[in-house]
Amino acid sequence: MSDIDVTIAGLHVHPVKSCAGVSLPEVLLIETGFEFDRAWMVVDADGEFLSQRELPRMALVATELRHSELVLRAPGMLALHLALDTAEAATRVRVWDDEVAAYDMGDLAAQWFSDFLRQPLRLVRFDPEQKRLSNRAWTGTIEAENAFSDGYPILVISEASLAGLNERLAAKDLPPVTMQRFRPNLVLTGLDAHGEDHLDEIAFDTPEGPVRLKLVKPCPRCPIPNVDPATGVPGTEPGDTLAGYRADERVGGAISFGMNAVIVEGLECVLRVGQVGGASIRF
Template sequence: MSDFIPDDGSSPLRIASLHIYPVKSCTGITLDEALLADTGLDRDRQWMVVDPQGLFVSQRETPRMALIQVSLKNGEAVLRAPGMLALHLPLDAAEDPIDVQVWDDRLSACSMGRTADQWLSDFLGRPLRLARFDPEQQRYSSRRWTGDVAAANLFSDGYPILVTATASLADLNRRLAERGQPAVTMARFRPNLVLDGIDAYAEDHLDELQFDTPDGPVTLRLVKPCPRCPIPNTDPLTAERGDEPGLTLAGYRADARLDGAVTFGMNAVIVAGIDCRLKVGQKGRGTVRY
């Protein structure tokens, strides 16, 4: 794994960037500050594309989703894509119930209507629907990893917040350069919270992140390494899929905690701080897992 060796009980750090992905597997939005809801950063993965049977669709099998730009403004979610007119959807709009499945979780969601369904189907070239998470539903992370924390999620892959570090990306890009490969951006890894001020892959060994915000203290617990699928091999600007950075990561990021799966970043749950705001540049500390 990594050659990081923890020294003392805490590490100073700061928030380098914050990101949400309102429509699962479409482009993200970079924020200056973000409200911490009980399910993660507010509006993150609130919508999801599904097939006619309700099964979630992602860049894993549909890389072209990387070209769908999402913005939130004036009470609307606005979707844009090459060759398409913009799709405007009221943030809290909901039509008929629809049964959906994300990984092993089957639950009821809210249809966003025929216009949204047709827009996605036309752009992605197959029958699809757009669903919004029903706030009356409940979905939780695996207690195998969260322990005593009941961690609620919307349509994420299973955990409220994904944490990475700028130094980890810098190290990966150094290794890519040594192999004659171009650098990649953090957008490939779709994190929510990116940290500065810690060594490469130090996030692997941190237990909790603590921030003192004007709204109150925030504590995030890093509970599970994030295994990587083919999505980071998709260029977010062109939707073209290659072999990198997956091949390079496979050479040094096999994680024994996940039976040798290739990992990058850590999934986190919220211990304290719901309704507090995190801001870029905010300083904090990380306690070390021994």
């Protein structure tokens, strides 16, 4: 039984962690979330992951998923084409507190990222045999797998939440920001601003079968939304404005925007833009 109808307004995949994402008309649900989301990651010589926190120019790396390849583009660089079904040497890398198995994508990809980001780097792909799990303190009995995401497979945000932020920015004579800054996977309509904060589950009936997503943890925000995705230049907004009304006691007073979700049911099902589902409110 659902309490409110919601509609999928956008589906976003970020193939390379912290690089630009791509909007898709449909996505396949796999164990780690949306297929190809955060499947690749940039690491330093020690195998430690890097993001826009340290290298804001990563925002300028555009991604495109074709039938059989990932295509990367960046200002002043030739396009880099990587076959989706290939990877090179096995390696170990670190993402936050987790050391995980991965595959190095080779010297050409390493040189491409090193040249654009101006320091020695490698590109790696997540090993699908690896099980990297979300924090059970938030997921409870659900064993939620992740690739290179920050810790949960799917990030959900409503269009109304962004509209509410942009109203506050306009009141300060500041320009609006796009959803791109917040890097969600699933964007919904049908909710009030931050209505996603109060949802328990979202369900969709797909031709492949039922999908159920459980919203488990508010998404605490680092400075990445302050990086302009068009220029790769960091600033202070929208962080300063969010600090005025989005301190969230559920995550220790951190600024939150959006909700992390895990998959209860629906592996190998396809979500499509325009799909209508039902959401239940957490009481």
